[in-house]
Amino acid sequence: MGYKTNQIGYTKELLSSRAIMKRGNYALIPPDGxxxxxxxxxxxxxxxxxxxxxxxxxxxxxxxxxxxxxxxxxxxxxxxxxxxxxxxxxxxxxxxxxxxxxxxxxxxxxxxxxxxxxxxxxxxxxxxxxxxxxxxxxxxxxxxxxxxxxxxxELKSQAYEGMEDVQLVDLLPAEIDFDMNFHILSFAPGASHGYIETHVQEHGALLLSGQGMYNLDNDWVPVQKGDYIFMGAYSLQACYATGRDEPLSYLYSKDCHRDAEI
Structure with a gap:
């Protein structure tokens, strides 16, 4: 079974990984491994x-x-x-x-x-x-x-919660017919969320560009282009962009437009 990065054979480095698995809470999955x-x-x-x-x-x-x-x-x-x-x-x-x-x-x-x-x-x-x-x-x-x-x-972006250095693009219509949506969030270097979020929605996020620090259930984790993040319901979450040359940008899913089930 080959690796996603096509790395095979012995590594020249120590056997280590940035991956974090906290089932039901959050996960960071880098391409390596x-x-x-x-x-x-x-x-x-x-x-x-x-x-x-x-x-x-x-x-x-x-x-x-x-x-x-x-x-x-x-x-x-x-x-x-x-x-x-x-x-x-x-x-x-x-x-x-x-x-x-x-x-x-x-x-x-x-x-x-x-x-x-x-x-x-x-x-x-x-x-x-x-x-x-x-x-x-x-x-x-x-x-x-x-x-x-x-x-x-071809879509128009908008300032995320009034912050011009954080841009949001909605990929699907914000209509009640849909029980989920996909978005792209882009943070200019130095930009961040305005607060640490806590909510019932889950996310799966693929980092498209840049580098940053992501708060996942109050663990600050370094992330970069190519990483994948799972954020479970009620897992605390926020990030700020680091790096120099490009925004921290990611594609992510969100469940929406439905009441909670009993």
Whole structure:
């Protein structure tokens, strides 16, 4: 079984890792040490499974490297399961059960509601990296989510809670039909959250750029581009950006628009 970073054989360094696992609370998963997983229907794809219920998440996240001629022709998604695909880097041909084939590039994404599958193929000569997500849809009377296809580079950002050096982009409509959303938060070097958050929502976050310090349940943890963070319900969370040349930016999911269950 190969590693996500294709590091094999003996390391020249000490056996160590920045990974932190506190099941049901939070996790930091750096690229080093991630293994490749075999997932049915993903042909010529290097898959790594991130958050699952075994970690304490109510969703599943993946990193997927789609090699040239890699594809999923049987579909990602199922009855009762909503899915999301984001192109971290590269190009991909994508379609759903209710849309025609579209060409997505870096920053492109697709949301498919429960019962609608996503199909894709890499027809380029370079590998394409994807972030994938699935969750059981929490139904609400009268609510009917729909397929959304877009590119974050075409969306307008807004100041996060009045802070101009922290920018937020919403990838899905803020409508009650959807029981989740995806966002990208970007912190200029030196910027931070305005306070340490405590809330019922869970997050799965992939760091797209930069470096920073992240407060995870009051543990300050250094993070950087390529890291993945799981934040469980009520896990304290906040960050500030360090580094010099680029913002700390991350893509993250959030459950929303539903009451708590008894």
């Amino acid at each position: 991630l293994v490749k997983n075999v997932v049915p229907n993903f042909e010529n794809c290097e898959m790594t499974i991130l958050s699952t219920k075994k970690l304490g998440a109510s969703f599943v996240d993946y990193i997927c490297k789609v090699l040239p001629n890699g594809k999923n022709v049987k579909g990602f998604g199922d009855e009762g399961i909503e899915v999301f695909l984001y192109v971290v880097k590269g190009k991909l041909s994508v379609k759903t059960d209710d849309t025609e084939t579209k060409e997505l590039s870096t920053g492109g994404y697709v949301y498919a509601p429960a019962g609608v599958k996503i199909y894709f193929e890499n027809t380029s000569e370079e590998a394409t990296e994807l972030f994938l997500y699935k969750k059981r849809y929490q139904e609400l009377e009268g609510a009917k989510p729909y397929t959304v296809i877009g590119n974050v580079n």
